[in-house]
Amino acid sequence: MVIYLLKNKYEVADIIKEYIKFAEAHWNLKLAKLRCDNGREYVNENLRNWCKGNGTEMDLTILYSPQLIGKAKRLNRTLLEKIRVLLEESDMKKEIWGEAAYTATYLLNRSPTKLLDVTPFEMWSGKEPNLNTLKIFGCAAYAKILEPLKKLDDRSRKLIFVGYSPEGYRLWDAENRKIILSRDVKFEEKIEAKIEKNKIGVLGKMEDNEEVRKNRQKKKRLKSLKRNRW
Numbered sequence: 001m002v003i004y005l006l007k008n009k010y011e012v013a014d015i016i017k018e019y020i021k022f023a024e025a026h027w028n029l030k031l032a033k034l035r036c037d038n039g040r041e042y043v044n045e046n047l048r049n050w051c052k053g054n055g056t057e058m059d060l061t062i063l064y065s066p067q068l069i070g071k072a073k074r075l076n077r078t079l080l081e082k083i084r085v086l087l088e089e090s091d092m093k094k095e096i097w098g099e100a101a102y103t104a105t106y107l108l109n110r111s112p113t114k115l116l117d118v119t120p121f122e123m124w125s126g127k128e129p130n131l132n133t134l135k136i137f138g139c140a141a142y143a144k145i146l147e148p149l150k151k152l153d154d155r156s157r158k159l160i161f162v163g164y165s166p167e168g169y170r171l172w173d174a175e176n177r178k179i180i181l182s183r184d185v186k187f188e189e190k191i192e193a194k195i196e197k198n199k200i201g202v203l204g205k206m207e208d209n210e211e212v213r214k215n216r217q218k219k220k221r222l223k224s225l226k227r228n229r230w
Contacts, residue, residue, distance in 0.1 A: 001075065001120060003105045005098045012041035017050055026124075035059040037069060079104055090138020092162075099162035099170060099179070103137055106164050135161050136189045141171050144184035161187060 004015050020031050034056050036042040043060065051058050061068040082104035083097060092100070109121045110129040121129045135141075141161040145154065159180060163170035168183030 001079075001105055001109055003079075003101055005101065009039075009041040013044060013047040013050070016042075016047065020054075020056075031056050033057045033059050035061070035069065037061050037066070038063050079108065082107065086137045090136075092138050092160075096162060096172060099172065100137070102170070103163045107134075133164070135169070135187050137162065139190065140188040141169065142186045142188070143171055143180060143182040146184075156186070161185075 002019060004019075006012065006015065016034070020034075024031060031054070034051060036058070038060050042058075048058065066073050079101065083100045086092075086100040086103060087094060087097065109124075110119050110131065112119060116123055119129055121127075139161050141159050142156040143159055144156050149155065159171035159173055161169060162172045162179070165181050168181055169185050171180045171182055171185070173180050
């Protein structure tokens with residue numbers, strides 16, 4: 001699975017052409033059919049003419065029939081659910097949703113699937129994925145400063161881990177509001193703190209429920225006493 005972040009739908013045709021060329025070169029095969037819905041980003045002269053020149057058939061589904069591309073729709077839903085979970089569990093703002101989308105795709109490609117005997121990553125690359133590089137999304141990351149430093153200067157800076165790059169990690173610099181790529185990183189993955197926080201939340205709800213139950217029992221006893229008096 002490959003994901004592209006677009007500013008508008010007009011970029012779709014160019015991105016599709018770019019990816020098809022990339023996939024054809026990777027597999028040394030020719031794409032015979034391109035299946036898509038009737039969205040305007042697909043049904044346009046730019047993409048139609050390119051498919052004709054490339055010898056690719058455009059297979060358009062019937063209008064308002066999403067079930068005809070059910071696999072793609074379900075995959076989109078799975079991806080969105082993973083994005084929401086990553087943002088929720090990391091307490092990251094929604095503005096970082098693009099990085100969460102990249103990370104969700106990275107994890108999906110390295111997860112088992114019913115359609116293949118291997119992971120999608122292994123199917124594409126022929127190599128088993130290295131799961132030792134996986135980190136907790138949104139954890140603190142200390143990236144080594146590679147510029148010339150004075151003797152007493154800090155050797156690293158604290159950033160936030162938000163994803164993976166081919167040769168390292170993608171880190172969010174909240175102060176300067178930009179993504180930093182680095183391979184020399186130390187991570188602070190506070191799993192225990194997150195678990196403890198969740199436990200406190202659950203215990204708090206249990207205490208609230210217990211208090212509500214006691215109040216109800218108290219009200220029932222008062223009603224019973226009033227009835228007995230009459």
